[in-house]
Amino acid sequence: MSEHSTYVPGSAVEKWLDDRLPVVRFAKEHLMDFPTPKNLNYWWTFGAILVMCLGVQIVTGIILAMHYAPNVALAFDSVEHIRRDINGGRVIQATHAVGASMFFVALYIHMFRGLFYGSYKAPREILWILGVVIFLLTTATAFMGYILPWGQMSFWGATVISNIFSAIPIVGDSIKQLVLGGFAVGNPTLNRFFSLHYLLPFIIAAVVGLHIWALHVPGNNNPVGVDVKDSRDTVPFHPYYTMKDLFAMVVFMIPFAWFVFFAPDILGHPDNYIMANSQVTPAHIVPEWYLLPFYTILRAIDFNVLFINSKLGGVIAMGGAMLCLLIVPWLDTSKVRAGTFRPMFKWFYGLFVINFIALMYLGAQEAAEPYTTLAKVCTAYYFIYFLVILPVLSRIETPKPLPTSISESVLGNKAHA
Amino acid sequence: MIGSVKMNMHKLIIAAAALVAGLAMAAPAHAAEAGPQPERQAWSFGGIFGTYDTNQLQRGFQVFREVCSSCHSAHLLAFRNLMEEGGPEFSEAQVRALAAEYEVADPTTESGRRPAVPADRWPSPFASEQEARDANGGALPPDFSVLAKARGVKDPFPTWIFNYFTAYQEGGPDYIHALLNGYHEEVPEDAPHNSDGTPFQLPEGKHYNDYFPGHAIGMAPPLADGSVDYAEAENGAGVPETLEQYSSDVSAYMMWLAEPHLVSRKQTGFVVLIFLVLFAGLMWGTKRKLWAGIEH
Numbered sequence: 001m002s003e004h005s006t007y008v009p010g011s012a013v014e015k016w017l018d019d020r021l022p023v024v025r026f027a028k029e030h031l032m033d034f035p036t037p038k039n040l041n042y043w044w045t046f047g048a049i050l051v052m053c054l055g056v057q058i059v060t061g062i063i064l065a066m067h068y069a070p071n072v073a074l075a076f077d078s079v080e081h082i083r084r085d086i087n088g089g090r091v092i093q094a095t096h097a098v099g100a101s102m103f104f105v106a107l108y109i110h111m112f113r114g115l116f117y118g119s120y121k122a123p124r125e126i127l128w129i130l131g132v133v134i135f136l137l138t139t140a141t142a143f144m145g146y147i148l149p150w151g152q153m154s155f156w157g158a159t160v161i162s163n164i165f166s167a168i169p170i171v172g173d174s175i176k177q178l179v180l181g182g183f184a185v186g187n188p189t190l191n192r193f194f195s196l197h198y199l200l201p202f203i204i205a206a207v208v209g210l211h212i213w214a215l216h217v218p219g220n221n222n223p224v225g226v227d228v229k230d231s232r233d234t235v236p237f238h239p240y241y242t243m244k245d246l247f248a249m250v251v252f253m254i255p256f257a258w259f260v261f262f263a264p265d266i267l268g269h270p271d272n273y274i275m276a277n278s279q280v281t282p283a284h285i286v287p288e289w290y291l292l293p294f295y296t297i298l299r300a301i302d303f304n305v306l307f308i309n310s311k312l313g314g315v316i317a318m319g320g321a322m323l324c325l326l327i328v329p330w331l332d333t334s335k336v337r338a339g340t341f342r343p344m345f346k347w348f349y350g351l352f353v354i355n356f357i358a359l360m361y362l363g364a365q366e367a368a369e370p371y372t373t374l375a376k377v378c379t380a381y382y383f384i385y386f387l388v389i390l391p392v393l394s395r396i397e398t399p400k401p402l403p404t405s406i407s408e409s410v411l412g413n414k415a416h417a
Numbered sequence: 418m419i420g421s422v423k424m425n426m427h428k429l430i431i432a433a434a435a436l437v438a439g440l441a442m443a444a445p446a447h448a449a450e451a452g453p454q455p456e457r458q459a460w461s462f463g464g465i466f467g468t469y470d471t472n473q474l475q476r477g478f479q480v481f482r483e484v485c486s487s488c489h490s491a492h493l494l495a496f497r498n499l500m501e502e503g504g505p506e507f508s509e510a511q512v513r514a515l516a517a518e519y520e521v522a523d524p525t526t527e528s529g530r531r532p533a534v535p536a537d538r539w540p541s542p543f544a545s546e547q548e549a550r551d552a553n554g555g556a557l558p559p560d561f562s563v564l565a566k567a568r569g570v571k572d573p574f575p576t577w578i579f580n581y582f583t584a585y586q587e588g589g590p591d592y593i594h595a596l597l598n599g600y601h602e603e604v605p606e607d608a609p610h611n612s613d614g615t616p617f618q619l620p621e622g623k624h625y626n627d628y629f630p631g632h633a634i635g636m637a638p639p640l641a642d643g644s645v646d647y648a649e650a651e652n653g654a655g656v657p658e659t660l661e662q663y664s665s666d667v668s669a670y671m672m673w674l675a676e677p678h679l680v681s682r683k684q685t686g687f688v689v690l691i692f693l694v695l696f697a698g699l700m701w702g703t704k705r706k707l708w709a710g711i712e713h
Contacts (some may be wrong), residue, residue: 036709038713041713051418080493080562080563083678084493084498084677090682091682091685095684100586176626235711240707240708240711241705242710243700243704243707244708246700247697247701247703247704250693250697251697253693254693254694257668257693258584258686258690259688260686261682261687261689262465262584262588262683263584263585264682265586266567266580266581266584266586270566270567270568270588273566273567274567274676292590319571343507410712410713411712
C-alpha cells in the first residue's frame with residue numbers, strides 16, 4: 001500500500017530509521033495521507049469513538065485492578081473501597097462502569113451503520129467478520145466485568161448465563177464446570193473471570209488492529225456506496241478526518257460525562273449494591289441492557305422442537321443470531337451497497353432496527369404474556385430479516401440509479417443541469 | 418443526497434423510540450404486590466445541583482447513632498468520614514471525642530480492646546450474622562454502608578425515561594423514607610389477599626408495612642414522634658421532633674453514607690461538562706473552517 005506514501009525522510013536520523021524500521025513512513029501512510037472518501041457522514045465517526053472507548057476502558061481498568069481484590073470475601077468491599085477511599089476513585093470506577101454502556105452504544109451504532117450502508121459487501125467481508133469477532137469478544141469481556149463487583153446481579157447473572165453451556169449435549173456440563181471452575185459460581189469463577197477480563201481487552205485491541213488493516217486494503221465504504229474512482233473523490237485522512245473524528249469524540253463524551261458525574265448508577269441495578277449471596281435469589285434477574293436482545297432470543301425458545309429441548313433450542317437460537325451477523329455478506333447479494341438506493345430494503349431495515357430495540361425492551365420484562373409472544377414474534381423477524389428478506393430482496397428489488405461517482409453525488413444534480 | 422440519508426436515519430430513530438414507547442404503554446403494571454409507589458421527597462441532594470444539608474446529616478447521624486445502630490451495622494463507615502468535607506462535617510475534636518466513647522478490637526493491646534480513634538471503622542452491634550439473627554427474631558438487620566443505593570423505586574413508563582435526563586438517583590432514600598412512614602399497627606382492610614384468596618395473615622413477630630415487599634417486615638417501627646431529642650439551634654429555632662422529620666433526616670444520612678463523595682462528584686461534573694461543551698464548540702468551528710473548501 002506504499003502507493004499513498006509521500007514520506008521523505010527529513011534528516012539523516014530519520015533516513016537511518018526508515019531503512020531499518022519504517023514506522024514513521026507507516027504512520028504517515030495510514031494515519032495521515034490515507035485517502036478517505038470525502039462524503040462520509042457522522043455515522044462514520046463511531047469507529048474512532050470506539051477506539052477511544054476501548055482506550056478509556058483499558059486505562060481506567062488498569063487503575064481499578066491496582067485496588068481491586070478478586071476474592072469472594074473481599075471483592076464487594078474492595079470496589080466500595082475504590083469508590084470511597086481512593087483519590088478520584090468514585091469517578092474512575094464510574095467511568096469504567098458507565099464506559100461499558102457507552103462502548104456498547106457506539107458499538108451498536110457502528111454495526112447498524114454497516115448494516116444500512118452495506119459495508120459488509122465485497123470486498124469488505126473479512127473487515128465485517130473481524131468486526132463481529134470484536135463484538136463477540138467485547139460482549140464476553142463486558143459480561144465477565146459485570147461479575148467482578150460481586151453484587152447480587154453479578155452473581156445471579158453469572159449463574160443464569162453459565163447455565164447456557166450446560167445445554168450443549170454430552171459435553172455441556174463439563175464445559176460449564178471448566179468455565180466456572182466448579183459446580184457453581186464461586187471463588188474460582190471470580191478469579192478466572194478477573195484474569196480473562198484483564199486479558200481480553202488486549203486481544204480486542206489486536207483484532208482492532210486487524211480490523212483497521214482490513215479497512216485499509218479496500219478503503220472506507222461511503223454513504224452512496226460507489227467505489228472511489230479517482231483522487232477527486234477523496235481527502236487525506238489527516239487533517240480532514242482526524243479533525244472530524246476528534247470533534248465527534250468530544251461530543252460523544254458529553255452524554256458520557258453526564259452519566260459519570262450526575263447519574264453513575266442509573267444504568268446499573270440497585271441489587272448490585274447488595275453483596276452476592278448464593279442463598280438469596282433476587283426477585284428479578286436481568287442482564288445488562290446491552291445483552292438484552294440476545295437474552296430475549298435465548299428465552300424466546302420455550303418449546304421443544306423434535307429431539308431438541310427448549311433449553312438447547314434457546315442456545316441454538318442465540319448462537320444462530322450471532323452466526324447470522326457473520327454470514328450476512330453472503331445472505332445479502334444485492335450489488336448496491338447503500339440502503340438509500342434500495343427502496344424496499346430501507347423499510348425492512350427500519351423495521352429491523354425497531355425490532356432490535358423491541359428485543360432489548362422485552363429482555364428486561366418478566367416471562368409472562370404478552371411479552372413471551374412478542375418475544376417470539378421479534379425473534380422470528382430477526383431471523384427472517386437475515387435468512388429470507390435479505391436474500392429475496394437481493395433478487396427482486398430494483399435499486400434506484402446510482403451516481404457515477406462520489407464527486408457527482410456530492411455536487412448533486414447541479415453538475416448535470 | 419447525504420442530507421436525505423441523514424433524514425432517513427433520524428426518522429428511523431424517532432420511529433424506534435415511538436415503538437418502544439408504545440410497547441411500554443401496552444405493558445400492564447406489575448407492581449401490584451410491591452405496594453404503592455413511594456412518594457418522591459424534595460431532597461436537598463436531588464438533581465444535578467443537589468448538595469447535602471450538613472445540619473440534616475448531623476441530625477440523621479444522631480438518629481442513626483441513637484436508634485438504628487443498636488441493630489444495624491455500617492462496617493464501611495470510619496469515624497474520620499464524619500469530619501470529611503461534603504458530609505456531616507463534625508469538627509475533629511467532636512469526632513475524636515465520639516470515637517473515644519466506643520471500643521474496638523485490637524489484638525496488639527493487652528486487653529485486646531481499646532478506645533476507637535478517628536481511623537477506626539464504626540463498630541458493629543453484633544459479632545456475627547448468627548448473633549444478629551438470634552437477637553432479631555431470625556431476621557438479619559442489613560448493613561447500612563451502601564443500603565441507600567441497594568434500594569430503589571421501579572418507575573412506570575415514561576418516568577424512567579425522564580430519569581435519564583433529570584439524573585434521578587434518589588429512589589433509595591425515597592423508599593427508605595416511605596418504609597419508615599409505612600407501618601400499620603393492625604393489618605389494614607385493603608391488605609392484598611393471598612394468591613388462594615384467603616385474607617392476609619401476618620406471621621408471628623412481623624409487622625405490617627405498606628412499602629416492604631410482601632408487607633411483613635421483621636423490624637418493629639423504629640421511630641415515633643419524639644423518640645430522639647434534637648438539640649435546639651442557637652437562635653432557639655427547633656427542628657420538629659416528628660417521625661416525618663426523623664425519617665427524612667436518617668434517609669438523607671444514609672444516602673451520604675452510601676455516596677459520601679456526591680457533592681464533589683457533581684461539582685467536578687459541572688467543570689467537566691462546561692469544558693466539554695466549550696471544547697466541542699471550538700472543535701466544531703475548527704472542523705467547519707478546515708472543511709470549508711471541500712464539497713462533501
